[in-house]
Each structure stands twice: as structure tokens, then as C-alpha cells.
Amino acid sequence: MDEKGFLLGVINRTKRVFDVNAKRQGKLLGASQDGNRSWITFLACICQDMTSLPPFLIYQGKPGQVQDTWLTDFDPEHQSAFFSTSETGWTSHELGKEWLIGVFDRFTKAKARNGRDYRLLITDGHSSHINMDFLDWCDAHRIIVAVFPPHSTHRLQPLDVSLFGPLSTAYTNRLVQWTSKTQGLTGLSKREFWVLFWGALEASFTPENIASGWRRTGLKPFDPDVVLSQVSKNTDDDSDVESGLDDSIALQEPTARELRRLVDHVVKQSSVSSDTGARKLKRTLESLQAEVELLRHENQGLRETIIREKQRRQRGKALKDYIFDRVDPNSAQVFSPQKIAQARQKKIEMEAQKEEEVLQKRTEKALRQKRVEEQKQQVLERKRQREEKKERKRREKETKQLEREANRQLRIEMKKQNQRSIQPKHQARQNGSDGLEENGGIQDEVIVVLPTVTEPPVLFKPPNEALSTPNTKASTPPSHKTRPKRPSLVVESDREVVVAYRDSGRSQRNRKRPRWLDDFEVN
Incomplete structure (x- = not known):
């Protein structure tokens, strides 16, 4: 050798x-x-x-x-x-x-x-x-x-x-x-x-x-x-x-x-x-x-x-x-040749295993990407639902605001209309109300008048009480024991009129009748 x-x-x-x-x-x-x-x-x-x-x-x-x-x-x-x-x-x-x-x-x-x-x-x-x-x-x-x-x-x-x-x-x-x-x-x-x-x-x-x-x-x-x-x-x-x-x-x-x-x-x-x-x-x-x-x-x-x-x-x-x-x-x-053949076979097996691992990683990556996309879609869907809900609430709020504004305008128009209808009689009522204010025993009343309808309702007149007219002054108020009852609240509709009375033995703190009630006086 x-x-x-x-x-x-x-x-x-x-x-x-x-x-x-x-x-x-x-x-x-x-x-x-x-x-x-x-x-x-x-x-x-x-x-x-x-x-x-x-x-x-x-x-x-x-x-x-x-x-x-x-x-x-x-x-x-x-x-x-x-x-x-x-x-x-x-x-x-x-x-x-x-x-x-x-x-x-x-x-x-x-x-x-x-x-x-x-x-x-x-x-x-x-x-x-x-x-x-x-x-x-x-x-x-x-x-x-x-x-x-x-x-x-x-x-x-x-x-x-x-x-x-x-x-x-x-x-x-x-x-x-x-x-x-x-x-x-x-x-x-x-x-x-x-x-x-x-x-x-x-x-x-x-x-x-x-x-x-x-x-x-x-x-x-x-x-x-x-x-x-x-x-x-x-x-x-x-x-x-x-x-x-x-x-x-x-x-x-x-x-x-x-x-x-x-x-x-x-x-x-x-x-x-x-x-x-x-x-x-x-x-x-x-x-x-x-x-x-x-x-x-x-x-x-x-x-x-x-x-x-x-x-x-x-x-x-x-x-x-x-x-x-x-x-x-x-x-x-x-x-030796046998070892080289074994090494090559082992290499083929390892490469096949590596390719399988790579394929598995690719599959897992695709699944992860799919889950991420699904999560993104879910997030977008929830966001879209929140936006729709927010928009719906905004529209409802605007609708309510418009309704409130319409009601407010309606009340203003009604108030102006009532003022125009009772303005000629304001002076006469003022004179009559001055005589009543001197009477300290008369109870306060609150009258709520609804809008006028085609058929005016028949007003309820409480017993033992005569309404004062603009041309006549109120008489001397009776004594406390015989004081007549005046309505404290009147609610009327096109079908009925509800009158509430308040009976109090003590004198009122404000004996004068509020002037703003004259605008809602019922004839």
C-alpha cells in the first residue's frame, strides 16, 4: 500500500x-x-x-x-x-x-x-x-x-x-x-x-x-x-x-x-x-x-x-x-459505500420530513390568517352594528327634538291666539280682578284651558258662586266661615270638565290673585 x-x-x-x-x-x-x-x-x-x-x-x-x-x-x-x-x-x-x-x-x-x-x-x-x-x-x-x-x-x-x-x-x-x-x-x-x-x-x-x-x-x-x-x-x-x-x-x-x-x-x-x-x-x-x-x-x-x-x-x-x-x-x-447510501437515505427522509413540516407550517399559517381575517370581519361587523345603532339613536334624538320644537311652536301659537282673542276684554277683566284681589278670603285657583274645538264645551259653574262681570265690581267678601269655594284647578276637554277644589281654613300667604290667570279666565 x-x-x-x-x-x-x-x-x-x-x-x-x-x-x-x-x-x-x-x-x-x-x-x-x-x-x-x-x-x-x-x-x-x-x-x-x-x-x-x-x-x-x-x-x-x-x-x-x-x-x-x-x-x-x-x-x-x-x-x-x-x-x-x-x-x-x-x-x-x-x-x-x-x-x-x-x-x-x-x-x-x-x-x-x-x-x-x-x-x-x-x-x-x-x-x-x-x-x-x-x-x-x-x-x-x-x-x-x-x-x-x-x-x-x-x-x-x-x-x-x-x-x-x-x-x-x-x-x-x-x-x-x-x-x-x-x-x-x-x-x-x-x-x-x-x-x-x-x-x-x-x-x-x-x-x-x-x-x-x-x-x-x-x-x-x-x-x-x-x-x-x-x-x-x-x-x-x-x-x-x-x-x-x-x-x-x-x-x-x-x-x-x-x-x-x-x-x-x-x-x-x-x-x-x-x-x-x-x-x-x-x-x-x-x-x-x-x-x-x-x-x-x-x-x-x-x-x-x-x-x-x-x-x-x-x-x-x-x-x-x-x-x-x-x-x-x-x-x-x-x-464506506454502505454508510454513504444510508446517509443519503436518511437525508431523503429528513428532507421529506422537513418538507412535511414546512407544509404543516404553511397550513397552520393559512389557518391563522383565516382566523385573523374572521376576527377582523367580526370586529368590522360589530363596528358596523355600533355605527348603525348610533345612527339610529341620533335619528331618534333628532325626531324627538323636532317633535319638541313643533310642540313648543304649537304652544306659542296657541298662546298668541288666546292673547289675541281675549285682548279686548283684558281691561274689563283687570277691573274685575282688582275688586277680587281686595278680598283676602278668596282662594287661589289654577285653570288649564285646552285648545278650542269645533264644539265648545259647556263650562261647569260651581254652585253658590256668581261669576263677576267686567261691568260690576265684586261685592264685599263674606266672612271666613261662609266663604264660598272657588275651583283651584279646572281641566276640560271636548267631552267633560274636571274641577278641583282646595279647602283651607287658614288665610293664604298671597291674597292677591295672580294677574296671569286673567288671560285664562273662563266665561
């Missing part, structure tokens, strides 16, 4: 086609690249049965904070990988032991008769592999650890010799393709790494390359002379570590070839082989076809860029928020 680091947006040296004039003018500054320098570590392990263990990826981030958006394109049903995080993006003692238990022991135990046979683990001298906790666990589970000598893995490690080189080249090619498609309009992030890495891993970690790694290091078949001969001869020839790979990243569309064949066929059938117009037509069609293909390729890249940018705007959430299997949140956490 060994590790390999990836700088997320940095590409390796590549072969390019460019103009000679551009090189002479010094305009070639280098291949375009994203430049994202986030570090991701890949822990790889191959077996002598020409298979490889699932990749173990360590992202740079807070411990346990593996975001779901980083694994958007990961398919647990058809892909197998393990994911974790560290502050620097490098491996550590805890992550090394997690890899040993969760990946190496898990996927190699069946090959060693369920752990009854010994297993050999060849690694370098990194501290994440060579520590007492790591070695004690290996010793307890029948795992023998072999360590390469320092500064020798470039010749002795099969991963370094035949696998990491092709992996780096394949990743660079895919990164160049991605940069060309997006045209630098969107940056490379951790969510795009898995797509680029998985394609490069499938292209490089093939059984042929694995067999080449074991063979060229002399480990299978076991042949130390393969390495010793390279050291003794001190050759500088570079080994072909990229066997089986296709370095070409440019593809020709079938439509372009068909067009070229058609043009060649037409030009060859021309009667004049050196026809300038035919050659010009051929070159023009080839130029237009190339331009069309470039534009088509550019449009496809822009569409993918837009889709990536939309996905980038989605905020990620740590997978540990869906699966809680550790007491210490800062401890090393590794997510």
Missing part, C-alpha cells in the same frame, strides 16, 4: 500542439489550469491476484465534515470507495488504522481463509503505518508488515513504478478536458474531483498495469535481478509506465470525416485535376466544418458548466449529521 496526493486544480506536464510563431514570440506561458491547490490524499493497495482494494480518499477539511455535495456523483451501487477528512488533507495515525481495519482487513480476510492464514502488507516507513498501535493490531490479526528501505520506493514499490504515473497522467488529461469545456468560467471544487478521479482510476488501475508493477519490481514472479540490474547498469532510460493508455484527447467527429471523404471524392472526379476553384471549395468546407465542430464542442462545455455551477450553489451538509456512530465528533471517521 502507498499514498498519493492530488493538488485539486494543478495539472502535470502535458504535450500540446501550438504555433511555431507563438513559441518564437514567447507567448506560450503554459497550459491553462484551474489552480485550486486543495490537497486530497489517495490511499491505494493492490494484491498479487491482480486486483486492487477500494480507494480511500482523505479530503482537506474539518475532521468528520465530509460534505454530501462532494459525493453528488458517487454511486454506491456500482462504485466502491471510502471517504474521510483531516485538517491538512494528509493521512494520520487514526486514519491509517481506520484504513487497516475498514479496508485492508475487510477486503482481504476472505482471501486468507477468513483470517486464519497470514497476510503480508508491504508499505513504506511513514509514521501513519509504523506505530505501535498499528503494529499491535496487525500482530493480533495475523498480518505481517514489511517496510521498504528508505528512498527506494521509486524502484521497489509497484504502485510508484506502474500505477501512480498512469493515474496522474489520466487525471491530468481529464482535468484538461474539463478546463477546456468550462473555458475557465467556473472553478474546480471538491464536488468535481470524484468524477475526474474515478475515470482516471478505472483507466490506470487495470490488471495489466498491476501485473506490470509486480513484474518490474521483481516481486511476482520473485526476481531480485530485475531491480539489481537497473541499479548496476545505472541506466537513465525511463520505464514505460503509461502502457495501455491513450494519450490522445482530441476526437474527430464522424460527420467531419464523411464531409472530407465526400469533398475528396468530388474533387478527384473533376475533369481538371488542378482546378483552383475545387481546391478552394475543399479548404473552405474543411474550415467551416472545423469551426462548426469547435462551436458545438464549446456549447456542450458551456452547458455542462452551467449545470455544475447550479450544483455548486447548493450548500453542502456533513454526512455525520445523518449517521451518528462516534462519541467523539473530532475523531477520525470513515464513510
Whole structure:
């Protein structure tokens, strides 16, 4: 086993086609690249049965904070990988032991008769592999650890010799393709790494390359002379570590070839082989076809860029928020394909529950708004009723005021009419009343006269009393014992007359008759 680091947006040296004039003018500054320098570590392990263990990826981030958006394109049903995080993006003692238990022991135990046979683990001298906790666990589970000598893995490690080189080249090619498609309009992030890495891993970690790694290091078949001969001869020839790979990243569309064949066929059938117009037509069609293909390729890249940018705007959430299997949140956490599938299922359930809660909140909000509207309508209805009641009372009050005013005007008119009718006799009555006022024994009377009707009522004359006339003066009043009774109140209507008498033995305080009674004297 060994590790390999990836700088997320940095590409390796590549072969390019460019103009000679551009090189002479010094305009070639280098291949375009994203430049994202986030570090991701890949822990790889191959077996002598020409298979490889699932990749173990360590992202740079807070411990346990593996975001779901980083694994958007990961398919647990058809892909197998393990994911974790560290502050620097490098491996550590805890992550090394997690890899040993969760990946190496898990996927190699069946090959060693369920752990009854010994297993050999060849690694370098990194501290994440060579520590007492790591070695004690290996010793307890029948795992023998072999360590390469320092500064020798470039010749002795099969991963370094035949696998990491092709992996780096394949990743660079895919990164160049991605940069060309997006045209630098969107940056490379951790969510795009898995797509680029998985394609490069499938292209490089093939059984042929694995067999080449074991063979060229002399480990299978076991042949130390393969390495010793390279050291003794001190050759500088570079080994072909990229066997089986296709370095070409440019593809020709079938439509372009068909067009070229058609043009060649037409030009060859021309009667004049050196026809300038035919050659010009051929070159023009080839130029237009190339331009069309470039534009088509550019449009496809822009569409993918837009889709990536939309996905980038989605905020990620740590997978540990869906699966809680550790007491210490800062401890090393590794997510297997099963855990990722469980986390996604849990995420779907939580999102469905959240949507249900949102829908319930919306329903409750609608009900609250409905109740508020009903309360407002009730308040408005009560206000309208109060206004109607207030208006009704105001109208009743105005009606009563009008009635009182009419009655008052009627009384005034009646009073004026009575005054006009009795004014000629006022002087005579005044003379008669003066004689009566001298008599101190006569009782006061109050006469109420109703309005005149068509048939004047017959006035009631009390017995033993003669009404004085204007031409005659009142006689001497009789003594107190024989004083006649005069009415104190007379109420008459068109049907009857009611007369009230008041009999008092003591003399009145005011002996004079009130003058205002003369206006209501009844003849």
C-alpha cells in the first residue's frame, strides 16, 4: 500500500500542439489550469491476484465534515470507495488504522481463509503505518508488515513504478478536458474531483498495469535481478509506465470525416485535376466544418458548466449529521459505500420530513390568517352594528327634538291666539280682578284651558258662586266661615270638565290673585 496526493486544480506536464510563431514570440506561458491547490490524499493497495482494494480518499477539511455535495456523483451501487477528512488533507495515525481495519482487513480476510492464514502488507516507513498501535493490531490479526528501505520506493514499490504515473497522467488529461469545456468560467471544487478521479482510476488501475508493477519490481514472479540490474547498469532510460493508455484527447467527429471523404471524392472526379476553384471549395468546407465542430464542442462545455455551477450553489451538509456512530465528533471517521447510501437515505427522509413540516407550517399559517381575517370581519361587523345603532339613536334624538320644537311652536301659537282673542276684554277683566284681589278670603285657583274645538264645551259653574262681570265690581267678601269655594284647578276637554277644589281654613300667604290667570279666565 502507498499514498498519493492530488493538488485539486494543478495539472502535470502535458504535450500540446501550438504555433511555431507563438513559441518564437514567447507567448506560450503554459497550459491553462484551474489552480485550486486543495490537497486530497489517495490511499491505494493492490494484491498479487491482480486486483486492487477500494480507494480511500482523505479530503482537506474539518475532521468528520465530509460534505454530501462532494459525493453528488458517487454511486454506491456500482462504485466502491471510502471517504474521510483531516485538517491538512494528509493521512494520520487514526486514519491509517481506520484504513487497516475498514479496508485492508475487510477486503482481504476472505482471501486468507477468513483470517486464519497470514497476510503480508508491504508499505513504506511513514509514521501513519509504523506505530505501535498499528503494529499491535496487525500482530493480533495475523498480518505481517514489511517496510521498504528508505528512498527506494521509486524502484521497489509497484504502485510508484506502474500505477501512480498512469493515474496522474489520466487525471491530468481529464482535468484538461474539463478546463477546456468550462473555458475557465467556473472553478474546480471538491464536488468535481470524484468524477475526474474515478475515470482516471478505472483507466490506470487495470490488471495489466498491476501485473506490470509486480513484474518490474521483481516481486511476482520473485526476481531480485530485475531491480539489481537497473541499479548496476545505472541506466537513465525511463520505464514505460503509461502502457495501455491513450494519450490522445482530441476526437474527430464522424460527420467531419464523411464531409472530407465526400469533398475528396468530388474533387478527384473533376475533369481538371488542378482546378483552383475545387481546391478552394475543399479548404473552405474543411474550415467551416472545423469551426462548426469547435462551436458545438464549446456549447456542450458551456452547458455542462452551467449545470455544475447550479450544483455548486447548493450548500453542502456533513454526512455525520445523518449517521451518528462516534462519541467523539473530532475523531477520525470513515464513510464506506454502505454508510454513504444510508446517509443519503436518511437525508431523503429528513428532507421529506422537513418538507412535511414546512407544509404543516404553511397550513397552520393559512389557518391563522383565516382566523385573523374572521376576527377582523367580526370586529368590522360589530363596528358596523355600533355605527348603525348610533345612527339610529341620533335619528331618534333628532325626531324627538323636532317633535319638541313643533310642540313648543304649537304652544306659542296657541298662546298668541288666546292673547289675541281675549285682548279686548283684558281691561274689563283687570277691573274685575282688582275688586277680587281686595278680598283676602278668596282662594287661589289654577285653570288649564285646552285648545278650542269645533264644539265648545259647556263650562261647569260651581254652585253658590256668581261669576263677576267686567261691568260690576265684586261685592264685599263674606266672612271666613261662609266663604264660598272657588275651583283651584279646572281641566276640560271636548267631552267633560274636571274641577278641583282646595279647602283651607287658614288665610293664604298671597291674597292677591295672580294677574296671569286673567288671560285664562273662563266665561
